[in-house]
Amino acid sequence: MAKSYQEINEKIARGEAVVVTAEEVIGIVKERGVKEAAEYVDVVTTATFGPMCSSGAFLNFGHSDPPIRMGEITINGVEAYGGLAAVDTYLGATQPSKDRGIEYGGAHVIHDLIAGKEVHLVAKSQGTDCYPRTELDTWVKLEDLNEAYLFNPRNVYQNYNAAINGSSQRLYTYMGILQPNMGNITYSTAGELSPLLNDPLLKTIGMGTRIFFGGAQGHVSWMGTQFNTACPRDDKGYPQTPGATLALIGNMKEMDPKYIRGAVYEGYGASMFVGVGIPIPILNEEIMAFVAVENKDLYTNVIDYSVPKKAKPTLKKVSYAELRSGSVDINGKSIKTSPLSSLKMAREIAEELNNWIKKGDFFLQEPIQSFPMGNSLKGLEIKEGESR
Amino acid sequence: MMTKKILLSFPQKSAGQPMAMELIKTYHLDFNILKAFIDDNIKGTLLLEIKGEEADIEAGIVFLRQNQIGVKDIQSVVEVDENKCVSCGACTAVCAVGALEMTADWSLVHHDDKCLECMLCVKACPMRAIHAVI
Structure with a gap:
């Protein structure tokens, strides 16, 4: 029996929708079977809370008197883009500050703004006939801004590599600190709770899907960058390597600083921990079968990050159940595994989204456009010659 | 007998005085120096693992505090x-x-x-x- 978005939303409005997390649903499907579970459950909530570098905020400061066309802009010492209109800017999460470097970057400014803190805005301009001011130095809060919204070009990776270091030197990477001589393995996933692993073929997640985004209700705005739906898959359709990604949008003024945090990867750079929850409507049995996936059936590759090439060697294909067990055997050696994204916080987000839906505060939005399957990645060719 | 880790911070004027010796002589405490350094302002820091009777350890800590030495219990650094x-x-x-x-x-x-x-x-x-x- 198929259900429509409208039918599920009507159930949510009546307070009758059955909403469970992607972890809870596994037991329900085992107990009742896919067919019965698909009739019983209306929405499955998925979530993740991990480092997502490709993130940032569009801000509009409002006009000063006399007005300025902001060129060089810093916020708490972090440079923001000055190539938009007079008082618009984009602040990237990984931009380091001029004084504190990666210890305080764009993501930290974004967190501080969401936390209601005052930030130091400095801007310079050449001065124009219509925007005569050439310098500006002031303090602003989120509530003082006209608009402030996160627009993250690439979040919630559908699967990601696990990392190992085959060299004799310690490596400082975006996958954390990797100890020499294959001393440890790191991985970053919410696994069976992860949004895009529960909808591997993007049957329900598309442009316009309403989501939990940093504590606010946001939307999927586009396919994410490096969108790779042509990735290798298992026979059921689950990606075995990094696959789809999403571009997300949401109002910073409605966000909670708990779910958007500045992060520092030693020797690498600043990043942002982003909390995302995506509801999956159980429209039919096919979708129910997808969300019933378990860590033991989701695979990724252990990649040697010591090889300074784009194509790094794969040492082993492993399941998320193996990674979660605490160690993985490689060439007869037991190697410790550690997570980089917070499953504890992801569970909290899945529960929170669950509560919103049960209380009738959150309704499902059917995608206004599906994303393409079979989309592959291009590399960048380095071409010789000074002029062409 | 008990063992305890304490972090001592010596103000500028106390650096160089053999305070820790008193812990051995007067309070019968054994100790292991885990870390010691003096910073650019000649403030000293000493991380000790001390061993002794509970009453002696407490009396020793009182003695140190009376001499303007900061004492902080440490579980881990x-x-x-x-x-x-x-x-x-x-x-x-x-x-x-x-x-x-x-x-x-x-x-x-x-x-x-x-x-x-x-x-x-x-x-x-x-x-x-x-x-x-x-």
């Missing part, structure tokens, strides 16, 4: 700020002795007695929630 920690697990990747590990429900737990003070976790923490006490 690193502290995890629970308000900042998100239990991501990045610190557990570098903790070779399991002093930092994930519990069954994927919260971070800090077994401070296991810490070998390599301090790598301080660098590994993306939230900068782990800081060195000394």
Whole structure:
């Protein structure tokens, strides 16, 4: 029996929708079977809370008197883009500050703004006939801004590599600190709770899907960058390597600083921990079968990050159940595994989204456009010659 | 007998005085110097593991405080700020002795007695929630 978005939303409005997390649903499907579970459950909530570098905020400061066309802009010492209109800017999460470097970057400014803190805005301009001011130095809060919204070009990776270091030197990477001589393995996933692993073929997640985004209700705005739906898959359709990604949008003024945090990867750079929850409507049995996936059936590759090439060697294909067990055997050696994204916080987000839906505060939005399957990645060719 | 880790901070004027000797002579305490340094302002810091009768340890600490020496109980040289920690697990990747590990429900737990003070976790923490006490 198929259900429509409208039918599920009507159930949510009546307070009758059955909403469970992607972890809870596994037991329900085992107990009742896919067919019965698909009739019983209306929405499955998925979530993740991990480092997502490709993130940032569009801000509009409002006009000063006399007005300025902001060129060089810093916020708490972090440079923001000055190539938009007079008082618009984009602040990237990984931009380091001029004084504190990666210890305080764009993501930290974004967190501080969401936390209601005052930030130091400095801007310079050449001065124009219509925007005569050439310098500006002031303090602003989120509530003082006209608009402030996160627009993250690439979040919630559908699967990601696990990392190992085959060299004799310690490596400082975006996958954390990797100890020499294959001393440890790191991985970053919410696994069976992860949004895009529960909808591997993007049957329900598309442009316009309403989501939990940093504590606010946001939307999927586009396919994410490096969108790779042509990735290798298992026979059921689950990606075995990094696959789809999403571009997300949401109002910073409605966000909670708990779910958007500045992060520092030693020797690498600043990043942002982003909390995302995506509801999956159980429209039919096919979708129910997808969300019933378990860590033991989701695979990724252990990649040697010591090889300074784009194509790094794969040492082993492993399941998320193996990674979660605490160690993985490689060439007869037991190697410790550690997570980089917070499953504890992801569970909290899945529960929170669950509560919103049960209380009738959150309704499902059917995608206004599906994303393409079979989309592959291009590399960048380095071409010789000074002029062409 | 009991064993305890304490962190002593010596003000500028006390640096150079043999205060710790008194702990042995007067209060019959054994101690192990785990770390010692004097900073650019000639303020001294001494991390001791002291062993003795509980009453002697308490009296020794009173003596030190009377001489304007700061005394702080230390479980471990690193502290995890629970308000900042998100239990991501990045610190557990570098903790070779399991002093930092994930519990069954994927919260971070800090077994401070296991810490070998390599301090790598301080660098590994993306939230900068782990800081060195000394």
